[in-house]
Amino acid sequence: MSHEKIANLFDDWAKSGRGERMQIGHGDVVEQVVADLDVRPGHQILDLGCGVGWATRILAQKAPGAQAIGIDVAPEMIAKAEELSSYTIRARYEVGTFEHLDFPDEKFDHVFSMEALYYATDLPQALREIHRVTKTGGEVNVVIDCYAERESTHAWGHTLGLDLHVLSEADWKQAFEHAGFTHVELTRVKDRRGAGVEGDFQASEHFPSWEEHVAYHEAGSLRIRAKKPF
Numbered sequence: 721m722s723h724e725k726i727a728n729l730f731d732d733w734a735k736s737g738r739g740e741r742m743q744i745g746h747g748d749v750v751e752q753v754v755a756d757l758d759v760r761p762g763h764q765i766l767d768l769g770c771g772v773g774w775a776t777r778i779l780a781q782k783a784p785g786a787q788a789i790g791i792d793v794a795p796e797m798i799a800k801a802e803e804l805s806s807y808t809i810r811a812r813y814e815v816g817t818f819e820h821l822d823f824p825d826e827k828f829d830h831v832f833s834m835e836a837l838y839y840a841t842d843l844p845q846a847l848r849e850i851h852r853v854t855k856t857g858g859e860v861n862v863v864i865d866c867y868a869e870r871e872s873t874h875a876w877g878h879t880l881g882l883d884l885h886v887l888s889e890a891d892w893k894q895a896f897e898h899a900g901f902t903h904v905e906l907t908r909v910k911d912r913r914g915a916g917v918e919g920d921f922q923a924s925e926h927f928p929s930w931e932e933h934v935a936y937h938e939a940g941s942l943r944i945r946a947k948k949p950f
Contacts, residue, residue, distance in 0.1 A: 769836020773801030
């Protein structure tokens with residue numbers, strides 16, 4: 721899996737308006753996780769795989785004087801993020817990859833990622849880079865929807881034509897610990913809006929049946945919370 725192939729896919733999503741629709745699908749889960757973050761005035765926050773930057777803007781408004789930087793491999797996503805941004809919010813956006821973060825060591829108090837890390841072309845290297853740019857004592861919060869215990873997501877890579885990292889909860893914990901993180905906690909976060917109404921359900925390549933859609937909702941998103949030790 722190459723960065724170019726990933727960028728091409730998400731460039732197409734940006735052009736079709738799918739980037740903006742991500743907030744509709746993931747907004748409630750992100751709201752729950754961000755509400756739990758101890759972001760203080762002046763904190764620096766990195767949003768990995770920011771897409772059109774909606775979560776970056778939410779993070780930047782978590783505390784007075786906080787600044788959030790979103791990175792994404794897809795130039796069209798970053799262009800859309802800049803278009804949607806506001807000078808009243810301390811958020812900015814850059815094209816970049818998880819494996820080579822163009823930031824100095826220990827820059828960020830918080831690193832956040834929603835539904836992006838399993839696209840990494842080199843997951844161990846990405847985690848090492850995340851560890852490098854996180855401040856000592858800083859916190860990382862990664863939320864993913866595609867993981868081994870959530871069986872309804874196993875075919876996503878085939879559907880997208882990409883080799884996704886579909887890891888178990890235990891394997892995700894081990895991967896973070898190998899990168900140097902401690903206090904690695906894994907929890908599930910359910911969308912509070914529920915699965916919806918069966919009569920409104922429309923089958924898709926991701927969810928061929930109502931039953932699979934319900935199972936997906938009941939499993940919840942996987943939140944990985946970790947610390948960079950002192």
